[in-house]
Amino acid sequence: MxxxxxxxxxxxxxxxxxxxxxxxxxxxxxxxxxxxxxxxxxxxxxxxxxxxxxxxxxxxxxxxxxxxxxxxxxxxxxxxxxxxxxxxxxxxxxKPVWDLAKLTAVDGFLVLLDRISDPGNLGSIIRSCWALGVDGLLLTPECVDPYSPKVVRSTMGGIFHLPLIEAVAAPELDTLQMHGYEFIATGLDHALDYYDIDMRGKKILVLGSEAIGISPAIKSKCNQTSRIPINPKVDSLNVAAACAIITAEAWRQRKAKHL
CATH class of the missing domain: 3.30.1330.30 (Ribosomal protein L30/S12)
Incomplete structure (x- = not known):
């Protein structure tokens, strides 16, 4: 010392x-x-x-x-x-080093964030994903830096433990699809209630910016769209809250699979 x-x-x-x-x-x-x-x-x-x-x-x-x-x-x-x-x-x-190849090989549940710019939201998402058994978090290049001080504080330690891959773009997403991953968008158009979607097996939950949503290129890869029923007097939930609700349901389904 x-x-x-x-x-x-x-x-x-x-x-x-x-x-x-x-x-x-x-x-x-x-x-x-x-x-x-x-x-x-x-x-x-x-x-x-x-x-x-x-x-x-x-x-x-x-x-x-x-x-x-x-x-x-x-x-x-x-x-x-x-x-x-x-x-x-x-x-x-x-910075922890995580290998995307290891994630493609597992029967995992991943979360993909597209253009998330608020540090507090990203930190809360990392914390929730760590707590709720998400196998890995993927960030597109337009996301806020996950190692910025505010994000790190908001993760409550999740930043050290949750596999996190930055700057994920089309080639990486194509690789995940080739390995059998299905993409689930979040939105309102042609959407199913999140608890009616099968989240077992190789699945990727996609969440976009609250301001502009999921990019068309990523949305085109999605097999289905999930929504969270809420009070009609409320416009929407923030992205961190939405992520926590849906990943909790995914964790419940995936745990039940092994009972």
């Missing part, structure tokens, strides 16, 4: 740089802030490049020979933090 006192230290500079997508992409790293997120990251120690703690918390952290641990003061925590409330614990984390 080492102590850092200077804002010019290279690890402090690296942590601060990860506030920006350019450097997250360049370094293949991101920042996790707060005890809950750091503890989830430490469940996969191979991902943790560096750990930052306050001096008074040093006794709570077991010495890890495989992780570089740094004690820093509140002044430096304020520099590396992306929120107003520093929780005295942060980590520089390597």
């Amino acid at each position: 080492k102590t850092i006192s200077s804002p010019e230290n290279q690890m402090i500079k690296l942590a601060r740089s990860l506030h920006h997508k350019k450097y997250r992409d360049q370094e293949k790293l991101f920042l996790a802030e707060g005890r809950r997120l750091v503890e989830e990251a430490l469940a996969r120690p191979e991902l943790v490049k560096a750990l930052f703690i306050r001096e008074e918390q040093a006794a709570d952290i077991a010495e890890r020979q495989d992780i570089d641990c740094y004690v820093i003061d509140d002044r430096l925590f304020k520099l590396i933090s992306t929120t107003d409330s520093q929780q005295g614990m942060a980590a520089i984390v390597r």
